[in-house]
Amino acid sequence: MTAATTNGAAPLPGRVDTLTDKENEGLKKTWLRLIEVFQQKGVEWVPPVKVEEVKEVKKSRWGFGGKKESTENKDLFLGATANPEWLSLPLEKALPLIPGEALGITFWNMVAGDNPDAVVLRFLRARKWDLDAGFNMLMNCLRWRIVMRVDDITALGETGIRNELETLKPGMGESFIKNLHSNKSVLGGPDKEGRGISYINVRFHKKEDQDFEVIKLMTLYVMETSRMIVHQPVESSCIVFNLEGFTLANMDFEFVKFLLNCFEAYYPETLGSCLIHKAPWVFSTVWTMITPLLDPVVASKIHFTKNLDELAGFVDMNVLPPFLTGTEEIKVNNDKFPCPPAGTLDRKKTPEYQDYEDMIREYLHETHAWAKTDLPAKDTKRKQQALHYRHASIKAANYLRARTSYHDEGLADLENGRLLLKFCGRVPTIDITDCV
Template sequence: MGIASEEAIHQFRTLMDQIDEPLKKTFENIHNGYPNETLVRFLKAREWNVANAHKMLLDCLKWRVQNEIDNILLKPIVPVELYRAVRESQLIGLSGYSREGLPVFAIGVGLSTYDKASVRYYVQSYIQINEYRDQVILPSATKKYGRHINTCLKVLDMTGLKLSALSQIKLLTIITSIDDLNYPEKTTTYYIVNAPYVFSACWKVVKPLLQERTRKKIQVLSGSGKDELLKVMDYDSLPHFCRKEGLGSSRHSGEAAGNCFSLDHPFHQQLYNHIKHQASVHQRAGKPIKQGSFHVDLPDPPAEEAEIARSIESELHKLRDPNGFHVSVDSSESNDD
């Protein structure tokens, strides 16, 4: 790290030493003993501009305090039938770890329907997974591998992506904005697999709109991406939809132990049990928990993401024929551009 970078971190650290409670407490929860590494993430997200990174981090801390994000892992989505419905329609899970110790998160973009619950439950679930990753998964990986690990890999399965995805763009933009504004630089690489024609068409218009830093993180792999992914992770850590061509991210493919989207997968069982345990401890301490879903302030998307969403909407509309029928989106038409 160069002298200029070290000076930027020093300036940023000096500014953060001046904050008071409750922002100081939530900052401690974020950095988890690694304040400088956290400052670097926000500096990277703002091209090493200290003033902009400082504003971004303060906005993040205020958002966390106002929405009680530090307590979101005390808040189970109940009843369990509702949580199961969320899991079946918001496909995300932990499939394993890379050879460098980075958690591998799998996301079924194409087959996630987001139609079994209200938006606030999907947002609550997503933030809970982020917080569990940061407070439990990453510290555990750091201890296991003997070095600080604060990022993950994501494998995005586009199987089943259709033009009807237009209806999900608003929710996906909200989730992406929450990630970018409050959990910056937590993903090292995004691997896109099983990409059908509709993705390829949208990617061509989105790619030029992305910042170079973001573009470098995205790799569109051929087919299921199995051969390329095996260069960075062992077979056991491959998401189930990458293990053989044509499997896709079906909600029911494979045994529960192998399908990381399933509520019966160890990751989701451990996550749900952790939340229930934390809630129980909190209540036994005489601190009642208000029932109902977490109501999180939804951020306005940054200008870049708003432009991307508009471009995707425009491209999806173009792909509809004049009679309202969808064009073919057979996965065999995918390309790797």
């Protein structure tokens, strides 16, 4: 089914509707491997008993001192509920250790109501249809999601994350909320390809103002929140780095490397365009250090815009937020922050959630049968199955993800069982419920 936000361009290759016979066969083989992995037992892992962490021993001015390592920079939330070997070991050794049920749960949370075939295809395209490499990339992503607690981030929501962080380190939760609502990152859109946009106002960021874990959590939270507006055929997003007012004090290489790694390894084929707006001359020095880090595919999607006219070549002027058009000054938000209800990690077995789980089982059963036929992914029955899954995930959305401030601001929302994409009133509302 065609989304209303498409710009009318010809369908891209390697998508559900444009697969060659060989690509359809590769998709089916990958699904059969996935289904098998989801059934593996894995090795039971019990979190170790928590002990009081050793405080950092004061070092001498030359960096010598006690033998105990500092715990200051260790993540407290991320990685706290999974066997660290699941991520640290080579994939071929780590994968058999992970329960298939956990891999399956995080896979479907990653799909998030999208056409499941489209999600699998992103990994195959990213590895140029090398089926082993594409499958390994997908498995590497799933184990990363489990260790990084991506599903917990989505389920808890901003208020739930704040509460969890406060129990781990007083002040850390408030730091997360302050960063989230600091206008460092603002979701909006659409661009001229119908994609959602994340505006990054770099001048509001200074590395030393918060723990790096807070920035990683914020990044994952925003990326996963933006997944709620994904609909076929619009699979990717746009990022606008607004460098107005940028100085070297705003540069954070750790964040840049983390973000690039996310897009290249864990969210493949989801970056549609990256616009670097109003880069000052001092940024040229920074850019020479960033360029070697860029994957060629990512690099090809980066464009520099010097002024509004050039930016309007990618995003319609009436869609741009007022802080970019100059009609309103953007400041660090020091007002009272919104506080949507906290989510929970205890998913209740409501009828909607039970229907969602039943639909996943049905989809996998039908997929196993479909993979042994010569029917393509664009087959009407196959797409109808994806639509049934999407409807079930939309009905269960309140039990899969916590409500966010972006719902309240009008980015997208559920109304009468329909998923409506509103883009905060900048374009007419679009019903994306049936877009698979």
